[in-house]
Amino acid sequence: MPELPEVETIKNCLIPEVVGHRFTGATLLWARMIRFPSPDEFGQRIAGQTVKSIDRRGKYLLFRLSGRDTLVLHLKMTGSLLLLPSSSAIDVHTRAVLHLDGGFDIHFRDQRKFGVMWLVEDEATVVGKLGREPLDNDFTADLLGELLQRHSVPIKALLVDQGVIAGIGNMYADEALFAAGIHPLRMARNLSNEEVGRLHHSVRQVLTAAIGYGGASVSTYQQPSGETGNAQFYFKVAHRRGQKCYRCGGSIERIVVRQRGTYFCPRCQPAGKRTSPPVRR
DNA sequence: ACCACAACCTGGCCGC
DNA sequence: TGCGGCCAGGTTGTGG
Numbered sequence: 001m002p003e004l005p006e007v008e009t010i011k012n013c014l015i016p017e018v019v020g021h022r023f024t025g026a027t028l029l030w031a032r033m034i035r036f037p038s039p040d041e042f043g044q045r046i047a048g049q050t051v052k053s054i055d056r057r058g059k060y061l062l063f064r065l066s067g068r069d070t071l072v073l074h075l076k077m078t079g080s081l082l083l084l085p086s087s088s089a090i091d092v093h094t095r096a097v098l099h100l101d102g103g104f105d106i107h108f109r110d111q112r113k114f115g116v117m118w119l120v121e122d123e124a125t126v127v128g129k130l131g132r133e134p135l136d137n138d139f140t141a142d143l144l145g146e147l148l149q150r151h152s153v154p155i156k157a158l159l160v161d162q163g164v165i166a167g168i169g170n171m172y173a174d175e176a177l178f179a180a181g182i183h184p185l186r187m188a189r190n191l192s193n194e195e196v197g198r199l200h201h202s203v204r205q206v207l208t209a210a211i212g213y214g215g216a217s218v219s220t221y222q223q224p225s226g227e228t229g230n231a232q233f234y235f236k237v238a239h240r241r242g243q244k245c246y247r248c249g250g251s252i253e254r255i256v257v258r259q260r261g262t263y264f265c266p267r268c269q270p271a272g273k274r275t276s277p278p279v280r281r
Numbered sequence: 282a283c284c285a286c287a288a289c290c291t292g293g294c295c296g297c
Numbered sequence: 298t299g300c301g302g303c304c305a306g307g308t309t310g311t312g313g
Contacts, residue, residue, distance in 0.1 A: 077290090078290090078291085078292095110290095111290085111292070112289085112290045112291050113289075113290050114289065151282085152282075153283070153284090157283095157284095259286080
């Protein structure tokens with residue numbers, strides 16, 4: 001699933017190819033993916049607007065356009081963007097094609113049709129409630145400690161709460177907690193200063209490393225060039241239920257925390273104060 | 282404030 | 298091999 005490192009990788013691939021080019025129109029194959037405005041207006045309004053810059057906020061991609069609009073999109077679980085020559089064949093899972101001048105198009109593919117797009121003048125209506133960017137310079141260990149104090153929830157739940165920290169999803173939350181040696185059910189506000197420091201380092205290290213690997217190609221993720229990412233080969237706990245822990249040789253377990261599958265090593269991430277007994281599914 | 286659950290979807294996997 | 302049913306999970310919305 002595209003999380004911060006995957007979206008960041010996509011952004012970095014698109015910038016040199018797309019910035020400075022002009023949208024000439026859109027072909028919508030799944031019109032319900034357009035959240036705003038109406039599908040018809042979306043196509044009319046995007047045409048003629050030049051891409052001035054591309055940014056990422058959390059797991060959202062923001063295309064700032066010349067006509068005061070911002071194209072905002074979210075890939076959700078199975079979305080991907082492909083840069084293809086114009087009039088390329090349209091794959092069965094392609095939900096929208098954004099046509100650009102210069103002889104190429106952006107294909108928005110999405111097996112599960114969860115992905116969405118907006119064309120808005122005020123991007124805050126979409127991304128305004130997101131939390132802090134974990135890779136920004138102002139995301140310090142002290143700040144993380146403050147954020148943890150404010151919420152009485154399991155640390156795993158807090159890490160994936162987009163309104164607190166933006167961009168961390170299920171996979172990287174598990175990886176960061178393993179790297180920090182912290183049990184996913186530990187209460188956020190009970191972590192020691194030392195643990196907060198380790199977690200702060202782990203979060204940034206795990207995300208930065210994954211960007212370096214070009215993202216994790218689990219499920220359908222691919223880069224706009226069609227290349228896959230390699231971060232999944234470096235996962236230590238995510239999707240490794242029953243396999244050996246690389247650090248201690250014990251068995252990786254899977255529990256459910258807040259409705260999400262959660263992978264961890266019981267030996268390397270000892271249980272502290274729990275909110276509830278771990279649930280097995 | 283916190284948590285659970287349904288809804289949005291489809292393909293892959295499980296068990297029979 | 299075929300078929301039904303479950304499961305994955307980001308986000309939003311509802312309700313306890």
